[in-house]
Amino acid sequence: MTTIEITQAHWQTIPGAKPLFEIYGYWPTLHDAIVRELKVGFTGRELTLVMDYSDLVLGRENEPNICTRITMRWFGITESTLRLHNGDLYGIGFTHANGFLETHFKDYCYGLDGAITAEGVEVIHIDLSPVRPDDQLIEITLG
Numbered sequence: 847m848t849t850i851e852i853t854q855a856h857w858q859t860i861p862g863a864k865p866l867f868e869i870y871g872y873w874p875t876l877h878d879a880i881v882r883e884l885k886v887g888f889t890g891r892e893l894t895l896v897m898d899y900s901d902l903v904l905g906r907e908n909e910p911n912i913c914t915r916i917t918m919r920w921f922g923i924t925e926s927t928l929r930l931h932n933g934d935l936y937g938i939g940f941t942h943a944n945g946f947l948e949t950h951f952k953d954y955c956y957g958l959d960g961a962i963t964a965e966g967v968e969v970i971h972i973d974l975s976p977v978r979p980d981d982q983l984i985e986i987t988l989g
Contacts, residue, residue: 856940856947862969869912869974871904881933881958882915884986891923893962897935898975915973920949922965932956933984940967 857863857873866874876899883896900913920926924946934957939950949962 856942860967860969862972865972866914866916866969869903869914869972870901874899874901876916876935876938877901879916879935881930881935881984884930884984886986890921891964892919892921893923893926893964894919894970913975915971915975916969917971918967919970920947920962920964920967923962924965925963926961928958928960928962930958930984930986933958 854873857867863873876897879897879899881895881897883894885894887893894917896915896917898913898915900911903909903912928951936952936957936959939952941948941950943963946963947966949964949967951959951961953959
């Protein structure tokens with residue numbers, strides 16, 4: 847199984863992710879998503895990531911992109927190494943190892959890269975937006 851097939855299979859198991867497939871007609875790679883907010887919850891060992899994602903809809907390639915604001919939460923984090931060079935994502939991938947979910951943010955010198963090892967991840971909110979905001983403000987909250 848290829849990395850893309852593994853990631854596609856994992857998207858299907860993530861609670862709250864199904865509307866993304868319904869919106870785009872496929873599971874997103876989050877390539878070129880823009881990080882808007884990053885929250886770290888120490889007591890719950892969790893990380894919440896809010897990002898804007900814009901892409902074509904399968905079967906409607908001649909129409910404008912659909913933009914969504916996606917909020918994902920990783921919980922039961924056992925290890926995390928993230929580097930934030932800028933707010934862009936090059937892509938995201940999922941694998942399982944030793945009973946944990948590993949999320950890999952593809953190495954990218956102009957964005958967020960690294961990995962999170964956690965008990966799980968969920969999509970907690972999806973907001974449809976007609977246009978992708980141009981601002982590059984990233985809010986980081988620790989606590």
